[in-house]
Amino acid sequence: MDDLVPRLEGLLFPSVSGVAVLSIEVDIEWVTVRAKSSAAGHSCPGCGGWSTRVHSSYLRFPVDGPVGGRRVRLSLQVRGFLCGNSSCGRRTFVEQIAGLTRRHGRWTERLREVLASVGLAMAGRAGARLAGVFGVSVSRSTVLRMVEELPDPEPPAPRVVGVDEYAMPKGRV
Ligand SMILES: [Zn+2]
Incomplete structure (x- = not known):
């Protein structure tokens, strides 16, 4: 399992950077992927300032798509950070992993x-x-x-109209 875990990150979260898989547990109904953010800190969503000051930690359980007929959920260790910027209205914030989680996301x-x-x-x-x-x-x-x-959706690009499309059928003015 130990040499499998680093490869599992690429397998399970190919488009997500900044996630570390800690272990995987399988029971009859669920595959539970224990994971955490591998970032040392995060930018405050209020002021954009960087913070590494952790003040709390808890677990979130966002559900992922099924694998092998079992439902998959993360058991994600999430940290709360203090914003050190005294002029920021936001004193604390909870880390999100880009491409994986969002605020209050199930x-x-x-x-x-x-x-x-x-x-x-x-x-x-x-x-x-x-x-x-x-x-x-x-x-x-x-x-x-x-x-x-x-x-x-993006508005469609303007279509280049060909001369033929403007040509009137013969006999019409
Ligand atoms: Zn801030």
């Missing part, structure tokens, strides 16, 4: 993306039902909210 960011895509394709009740197929319990209104939170 799911990993990639599971959220999957659920939002499901919602986009099958809005509301059908989306909630399909999410249940991959082991995620989510309400119809949550599915709809996730769709609303998706960024607006």
Whole structure:
């Protein structure tokens, strides 16, 4: 297991930097990935100042997509930091791992993306039902909210109109 763990980070979180996998536990229903942030500190979301002053630590359990027929959840050690900037209105903040967690998020960011895509394709009740197929319990209104939170699609690039498209059919002015 010891030489497997470093490789597991690349396997489990290929697009996330700053996460360290501590261990993996498997029971009949859940795969639990114990992990923590590997960053020494974080930028305060209030003022952008860097802080390494940890004042608290606790566990979060964001759910991830299933593996091998089992549901997956993280058991993520999360630290609260003090902002050292006296002019910042925000005295403390909780660390987030970019691409993995968000404030108050019940799911990993990639599971959220999957659920939002499901919602986009099958809005509301059908989306909630399909999410249940991959082991995620989510309400119809949550599915709809996730769709609303998706960024607006980029406006299509202006199309270059060819001369032929302007050409009038013969015989018309
Ligand atoms: Zn601050």
